[in-house]
Amino acid sequence: MRRIRLIVEYDGTNYSGWQRQINAMSVQEKLENALRRLTRENELSVVGASRTDAGVHAYSQNVHFDTACRIPADKFAFALNTMLPLDIRVRKSFRVKDDFHARFQAKRKQYRYLFYNSPHASAMYRNQTAHVMYKLDEEIMNEEAKAMIGTHDFAPFAASGSEVKDTVRTIYSVSVKRTGDMLEMLVEGNGFLYNMVRILAGTLIGVGTGKIEKGAIARALESGSRLDLGITAPAQGLTLMRIDYDDADEIEDRI
DSSP, rough: OEEEEEEEEEEEEGSBSSOOOSSOOOHHHHHHHHHHHOOOTTTTOOSSSSBBBBBOEEEEEEEEEEEEOOOOOGGGHHHHHHOOOOTTTEEEEOOOOTOOOOOEEEEEEEEEEEEEEEESOSSTTTTTEEEOOOOOOEEEEEEEEGGEEEEOOGGGSSSSSOSSSSEEEEEHHHEEEEEHHHHHHHEEEEOTTHHHHHHHHHHHHHHHSSSTTHHOOOOOOOOOGGGOOOOOOOOEEEEEEEEEESSOOBBOOOO
């Protein structure tokens, strides 16, 4: 048996999210089905580092699986890309140590949220951005976002239905940058709660348009109340950009 790691990119528009579900199509199901056909291992399953929600995209989802198939590790990407739909691509495949775990060993994640700030929505970017018709002040948004940085109890940023018991996370950086009508928010942390980045994005929309008073994030962290924050921004603006691990886990693939 070998453990193989995949770097997977996908447009989440047509999927119920990363995780396999009973009554809806997920990215995990598409990937597992392709791998089972390729390896002829009907019980093969994959583990993803991040459980992205319905409509959320990924540029660098990390995945691992175990297989007895003798296909060279670096060839899995080529083979899978002939079997997967065009909105899911394997960017890289390689062998890793047997104890590597894509989810539990992830140390740092980066998410991007895109705002299309124009009176009229974009046809070209409709599946990758949240449309905000009112003028956003990126300087105020950047100032507001600074309150996120550091180690805090982010319980007010957890959507209802979240089952995690520990809501303490560390945020290393948050930035908002404008290029024309497009605003890009990048946030890096050691982990994120369910809908945490989308709630942050929705709060920055409110503060950036003047509909929410500045200092909302600091107030929420102090009060622990979700009511101090803004809306949960739409899923399509969110993309998982990068996942970092402590040590290089790639090893020579001797088959």
